Amino acid sequence: MVEKKIVLIGAGSAAFGPPTLNDMFQSNILQGSTITLLDINEAKLNRVYQIVVQENKIKDNKFIIEKTTDRIVALKDADIAICSIEHGDRFFHRWQDHRIPHSHGSTEMMAENGGPGGFFHSARQIPEIIKIAKDAYEANPHMLFINYSNPMSRICLAIHRMVPDLHFVGLCHQINLLLRDLPFILDENAHSLGSLEKIKRYKDILDNTKITVGGLNHFAFVLGMEDMKTGQNLMPKFNQRLMEFYTKDKWDRFHFDALTFEFYKRLGWFSYVGDNHLAEYVQMARVHTKYEDFDDWIAQMEQGNNAINRRFERYYKRLKKGTYPRKGLLGNQASGERAVAIIEGMIEDKNTFEIVNIPNQDIIENLPRDLVVECLGKINKEGIHGKKVGNMPKTIAALLQIEASIQDLCVEAILRESKDLAIACIAMDVNCGNFKMAEDIFDEMYSLQKKYLPKFK
């Protein structure tokens, strides 16, 4: 049991605070820690706080729960900060990111993290997160700063450049898409096992398979796979089984579909992020994905978020009425997010492996050093150590290098508040490739989102 001070930044979001708490409540190592909820929206923060206090009561007051709208207060003496903020209205602005560049002729298929739309998302988020990261470093230079906010790679690159000594990691759950299927890919007989045995086999495979990955967030590839018990290289098996497993009936227009498999067929490496994310960064997406599918995807995300909020509201009303359900809001299933696992791994010096976003340095040799890459990280008390990849296969490296070039310029434009660089960045994006279009996109987006964007000059 280690008593830490953990700050949840953006905790007023029903989609962030409660699920993160869910994982913490399952941790015995963190018992007794102080969890400080921080949000700038006091009304939302208060509601989440009340729910969390109630949940904590159900769990025998495992944690000390605090709340504040004052960042300096929250970060004081903190050991860990977990940041998941969204500057502006997550979906309202996301729809603009998705629609406006497209309406001017951009070939980007979905705009969250890449493409011209991803530029504006970055421009809204980065200045706010940099302020937070600077405060975190000021408060405690040894603090672990965990970022969940998107666009992950660009935000992390900005943090790396502006607060270079901050100990940070960016986390994303995208690998779960593959993990869901991996046991059945690696063991063709797993499906025919009895249900108990099937669960056992499933868990056994997941617990003992080490997956080496490389790339950028939402743009990464499986590079290696090893059975940790036997040391056996599982890549031949994985490659042999992959297309056998993913018969067309298993293709899913949001995730593993035509774009992912075209990449796999042409380039020989499997991207585990799903069509919707891969599509953000590459021109080829327009051939293999449908814009309308991603309309549906964003709508589905929005509905999911609304459902979380409605459920939260119901619980909140019952709390107010004094009829809070005995079992509480949180379940006993882990959320799939890895922040708590990483914190535990560091505290307990576990040498576990997690997929992380960290500064490249020399993890991937044929990508720029000054870049934040997604890779396999070894977690122990010394911190997070990226597993060296050496050189990525050249085809993938080329595609990543193109996106890295855009990110380099994107972050620079935002940090310098330079309109010229912003337009250059949008124009250079392979899904734009045109100055006039870039300028039109910029002008319209700036007029719509001015309040949330840097003062581009």
Add this chain to the structure above:
Amino acid sequence: MKNHRIVLVGAGSTSFGPSMFCDLFHSNILGGSTVVLHDIDREKLEMLYELAITENERIHNNKFIIERTTNRSEAFKNADFIISSIEVGDRFKLWMQDYEIPRKHGSTQILGECGGPGGSFHGFRIIPPILDIVKDVEKICPDAFFINFSNPMSRVCLAIKRTVSKLRFVGLCHQIGFMNKHIPILLDDRLQNKEKAGLTLTEWGKLHKKKLSDVKMKVGGLNHFGFLLGLEELTTGKDLMLEFNAKAMPYFEKRKDRFEFSTLTFEIYKRFGFFPYTGDNHLGEYIQIGQEFTKTQDMIDWINHADQGGKAIYDKVIRTYKRFKKGKYLKKGMLPRQPTEEQAVPIIEAIINDSNLYETAVNIPNKGIINNLPQDLVVEVPAIVNKEGVKGIKIGNLPKNIAALLRIEASVQDVCVEAIITKSKELAIASLAIDPNVGSFQKAEAMFNEMLDLQPEYLSYFK
């Protein structure tokens, strides 16, 4: 004077051979050397050889020992310098295919010589024979200094660097000539209006030369994709970039030329703040933005213009040869009285004389010259030339907007060269697909297959 052995590879070319003869004959340092003309086309080689020995004998008092051979091993034996300018097949017929076929399949490329899918096909054809040549250099004369003139320059040089890593080489291009021509005029009003300044043509020429010799340009980028990064007045040490930037737009707009500096150059300069010195036609090859600011017909006209230029030179050489055969050789010889703007001979001289010559634009392996471009890349930068060879001058980081554009092209080059070296059809198609002027595996495959049908003799090595 040491007897150096200088080999011209592709010497049967009427554009390359005579221009090199011209520069060699202007060199005093190289007098007494052996010049070996090498080509695989025996007939053309014989013609150029006869012309070269005639010039050498009649005009230049046997300044050189001139040999010719179609046998590469023989040519390379004991060679000190090798200047290579080969082209594969019928250059303009193939170039037109490089341009047209990808466009037919939906590529937005504008020229197809050194970049875009056309540039890739050009690379696919020409790089394998060039690699055979440099492997022979490694085997037969490993200490020789190798100069490449063949396009696509950056890709050819990258393939050379990767295949024969110890080779001492440089890639040369005369594109910097635009800057040599314009910068003195831009900086000195007297050169803009010689009548007003009361200058005779000779005086004008002298002043231009003087002015040029007093400026030092700093450039950086890739071949045909380089930018002016710095400008210094040598006598005073004054930074002339402010003056350049103040005068450049009015100056170049007045001299707008669709084959030189035009709308695309101006737009990139205006948007990015650094002047691309290679001309619209070349700059536009590497970027998606090219299509926005160039006209299709202009680019077709450029290919035809280049073709006609080559043919005119060819016709002139043929006429001279016919006169020679009739015993009526030109009294003053066939070569121009001024050296060309090509830098091969000055570089060889600087190596021999250890003269620390400042060369404004050479193509050499990056290795720490430009920090924010891949290290395993051949860049166009200034260099100092002395007996150690050609040493690039460190640039540090390029401005991020330019670096981003260059890195996109560098990524395509990386895969293109890998495809050639590994003879991989999959990689070849991938390299075409990754090019932002294609951006589709389907288009890439369709153009590859059609080009394979049209140029099987050059492309069927891909497996």
